[in-house]
Amino acid sequence: MKGTAWKFGSNLATDEILPFQYMVLTDPAELGKHVLENVRPGFAAQPKPGDVIIAGDNMGYGSSREHAPLALKGAGVGAVIARSFARIFYRNCINLGIPVIVCTQASDECAEGDSLSVDLERGVIADETTGKQYSFEPFPEFIQKYISKGGLIELLNEQRKKH
């Protein structure tokens, strides 16, 4: 997976990722048009498919709204790297097949606009702009399945088709 880094701070709330007035939307592309619009106006149109959000501590704080990770996905974001994640946001991302990576060093050192490549199986982030590499703990096998299948519903359906 390759993409450009977009940097945000700590305690970025799901209220900020997807403001309340858009929670009546359910289509990822529609949600994606409003992602982070009060935090960084104009951001929604900028990510290319596979781009990476880099956040600080407690990424996805607050509301359980799955609209927030769905809006990131709809805007083209392919992975989220942070020092730490709020627990519901973390689970929501995995259930939607969005890789969420805990890596303090990459969160601190990667700069906005850096070209990153992420190897989920080996647990390596390569910053191709600076030439630095960062390692992270790969997902346990049962979580990896959610990511590789594209999310919980896809995994569940595969099991249900077998029976």
Add this chain to the structure above:
Amino acid sequence: MTLTEQLLARGAGRAEAHAGEIVEVNVDRAMIHDNNAGLVIDHFHHIVQPSVWDPDKVVFFIDHHSPSTSVKAVKHHDSMRKFAREWGVKRFYDCGCGISHTVMLEEGIAAKGLIVVGTDSHTTGEGALGAFATGIGATEMASVLVTGKLWFRVPETVKVVVNGTLGFGVDARDVMNVILSKFGPDGANYCAVEFHGPVCRSFTLEERAMCCVLAMEMGAKNALFADEDTPDEGYKAVVTVDASAIGPNIAVPPLPTNARPVEEVAPQNIAVQQAAIVSCSGALLKDLEIASRILKGRKVHEGVRLLVSPASREIWNKALHLGYIASLHDAGAVICAPTCGACGGHDMGILAPGETCISCSPRNMSGRMGAGGTVYLGSSASVAAAAVAGKIVDPREYLKGRE
């Protein structure tokens, strides 16, 4: 085992469960509200041959856009009503019934020992009677609707002990604000929280519900009140708080974990355009009682909109018969239907850019009540006093002689 380990062991049909283990539990209550039902129902229909595992364990609430606030919102309501009819979901709390977390406790739906999941982060509030209760996303809820099961990592538990006594004009909310500030916004992330000590044991169900709801703001997975003292072994951390040292305080933006003593905040003369006695953490019967005591015979300050949205129909009804509604109304408050309402800016009570609100709801992150608006959080006494003064003040001045 901690209380949470005991609950998850029971839910998983095991003799024991310990922090760090992954367990699959049988869900006893699955709560879905109208803000997330649209996504849940969409996901449900993407599942191969979907059917609801047990309609008697499913609970629907229309509490976020209640009554409907837009064409899109009412379409979600419509699909919820159709879904409930199609699958035989009888526990359907429609417009006006109140906020899920409050009603789930009032009606005993979130009873002791149960595994409760809800599509709302503040589902931690449903732990107040002794359930394991936590918030989940829409995809997981769709999966729960079909399978009745969900995996959890058994959390470590932090023990919060509150000693001492509450001083004059000091609310359980003031104590909880201080606890949140001790932990910070992720200090209890992924953890269970157990409330201990004589002050916590003296808390009413309403006060316990408020604490369990707000535990989410320090990252808690779930929250519970302990009936008995326990040894300090087996906890990730033990944090002790002296309630006697706590006075009224205000959580300043942009985090609910930013409590500052009112003595520090009031001298800043922070004018408010809106005061909100709303939400599962701030519009319970005791909050309406305190607010009516402060507002009786007084008027809301010019230029301030005081919103009162009792958390449930039952609370609304009791407040009506006890005279609280009349006192609040006569003072100039806007009395609203039981709804999540202003707390998340979903319908009434949205702020204009540059406006300031004081609220007893759980959250004050940037844009929470409207882009460009600023939110301060305090007890219902602090909110009511600010509504009279037109600015953030020490509520004790307004409670004097009205004990």
